[in-house]
Amino acid sequence: MKYIDEYRNPDLVRSLSAEIERKLTRPVRIMEVCGTHTMAIFRHGLRRILPDKLQLVSGPGCPVCVTPPGLIDAFCRVAGCKDVIITTFGDMIRVPGSSGSLADTRAAGADIRIVYSPADAIEIARDNPAKLVVFIAIGFETTIPLIAASILQAYREDIKNFCIFPANKIMPPALETLMQDTRLTIDGLLCPGHVSIITGSDAFSFLSEDYGLCCAVAGFEPADILLAILALLEQINEGSPRVDNCYARAVTSSGNIKARELIEEVFIPVDSRWRGLGTIAGSGLVPKQRYADFDVTRRLGIEVPELDEPPGCLCGEILKGRKMPNECPLFGKICTPSAPIGPCMVSNEGTCAAWYRFGMESI
Amino acid sequence: MCLAIPMKVIETGGGTDSLTDPPVAIVDADGIRRKVRLDLVDRMPEPGDYLIIHAGFAVNCLDASEAERSLELMSEIAASVHRA
Ligand code: SF4
Numbered sequence: 001m002k003y004i005d006e007y008r009n010p011d012l013v014r015s016l017s018a019e020i021e022r023k024l025t026r027p028v029r030i031m032e033v034c035g036t037h038t039m040a041i042f043r044h045g046l047r048r049i050l051p052d053k054l055q056l057v058s059g060p061g062c063p064v065c066v067t068p069p070g071l072i073d074a075f076c077r078v079a080g081c082k083d084v085i086i087t088t089f090g091d092m093i094r095v096p097g098s099s100g101s102l103a104d105t106r107a108a109g110a111d112i113r114i115v116y117s118p119a120d121a122i123e124i125a126r127d128n129p130a131k132l133v134v135f136i137a138i139g140f141e142t143t144i145p146l147i148a149a150s151i152l153q154a155y156r157e158d159i160k161n162f163c164i165f166p167a168n169k170i171m172p173p174a175l176e177t178l179m180q181d182t183r184l185t186i187d188g189l190l191c192p193g194h195v196s197i198i199t200g201s202d203a204f205s206f207l208s209e210d211y212g213l214c215c216a217v218a219g220f221e222p223a224d225i226l227l228a229i230l231a232l233l234e235q236i237n238e239g240s241p242r243v244d245n246c247y248a249r250a251v252t253s254s255g256n257i258k259a260r261e262l263i264e265e266v267f268i269p270v271d272s273r274w275r276g277l278g279t280i281a282g283s284g285l286v287p288k289q290r291y292a293d294f295d296v297t298r299r300l301g302i303e304v305p306e307l308d309e310p311p312g313c314l315c316g317e318i319l320k321g322r323k324m325p326n327e328c329p330l331f332g333k334i335c336t337p338s339a340p341i342g343p344c345m346v347s348n349e350g351t352c353a354a355w356y357r358f359g360m361e362s363i
Numbered sequence: 364m365c366l367a368i369p370m371k372v373i374e375t376g377g378g379t380d381s382l383t384d385p386p387v388a389i390v391d392a393d394g395i396r397r398k399v400r401l402d403l404v405d406r407m408p409e410p411g412d413y414l415i416i417h418a419g420f421a422v423n424c425l426d427a428s429e430a431e432r433s434l435e436l437m438s439e440i441a442a443s444v445h446r447a
Contacts, residue, residue, distance in 0.1 A: 001392060003425060018444045117418040118419075120419070145403055149382070149420070156382050194422070197422050248426065249429040256404075258405050259422065
């Protein structure tokens with residue numbers, strides 16, 4: 001397929017990894033901050049072909065994994081309300097809160113439907129005028145404009161039985177929090193490719209300017225990721241941190257302005273709690289007062305409890321790049337994809353799930 | 364959640380109103396066809412263009428000349444590795 005096969009060419013992948021080996025003069029730790037990158041790195045076996053001195057760690061870039069347990073409890077509570085249909089991306093459904101997951105709530109009789117897009121939730125609302133259709137709004141900058149567009153559509157078409165459970169998060173404040181953590185030792189960051197389509201690569205400049213972190217925006221094919229790693233090694237070797245855009249076929253420096261205008265029209269930033277990272281100022285979004293009816297927490301007066309993570313689960317440490325999944329005593333023994341304890345084992349994009357699925361021996 | 368594969372535009376339609384009748388495209392990747400909304404992209408794609416899709420919406424049109432540039436850069440690196 002065009003724009004895919006070229007970037008998977010085995011000769012090219014081999015040459016790029018040979019060049020990485022040549023440029024690698026000391027041990028280097030690189031964080032990938034996007035769940036889709038985590039998956040791509042495993043799926044294409046990049047850990048196996050890269051030199052041992054190059055360590056890849058995952059950051060807080062899987063939207064399901066950073067959703068705290070109190071929020072999951074609140075989703076389940078809304079799902080249990082009379083005449084409510086919950087619509088959600090499939091990944092969210094099995095993540096356990098303090099007393100079960102949305103899947104458990106569904107088994108107990110709640111109407112919970114997996115959708116591919118928030119636009120599907122609007123259709124369900126149209127077809128079920130007597131029910132309140134709630135879309136669980138998780139996801140980062142790539143997903144937020146679609147949700148904004150759906151709210152605006154419902155507003156314009158006067159669809160009164162559609163609303164969202166606001167749980168979206170934006171990436172830059174979380175990265176800033178990570179950078180302020182002195183225990184984080186990374187030399188470079190693979191910036192999230194699809195978030196960057198919306199934000200533009202400039203949104204990450206503060207990381208190189210204020211924190212001296214080497215950054216490269218990466219695409220999702222093996223050659224894309226290797227090219228971005230090479231760019232990071234060049235910056236590291238030269239001692240000149242900047243943001244290199246290695247995914248220019250999709251990402252510009254200023255991003256998708258139309259999408260950002262939609263976000264600004266509908267949402268205002270609020271403080272938001274991240275699993276493992278705590279509450280981060282201005283890292284979440286809720287609908288503006290004008291669109292308050294589309295926020296189920298305001299419409300039904302839902303409180304979100306502050307709960308601790310399940311005992312023993314190291315997801316928080318893993319999302320901060322401080323621990324690897326095999327350092328979790330529950331990994332693979334008590335916690336597996338079929339009986340997950342933490343979200344990192346549930347989501348397709350979760351680090352623990354990726355390690356489990358692709359076998360520890362290949363790491 | 365993300366679909367990291369660019370999909371090719373087969374045909375476009377709709378678009379009498381940006382929200383209530385958003386412009387849409389039928390896209391294809393390896394025989395899988397989908398209808399996607401185009402209200403977030405900054406230019407209307409033509410049939411044959413490639414789009415980056417996320418949860419039923421196109422979030423960007425792929426820039427073919429930038430794609431060529433990065434492939435050239437990669438093959439230059441590959442050539443220098445073979446020479447070394
Ligand atoms: S293996 Fe399971 S319990 Fe351990 S950190 Fe990962 S998700 Fe949490």
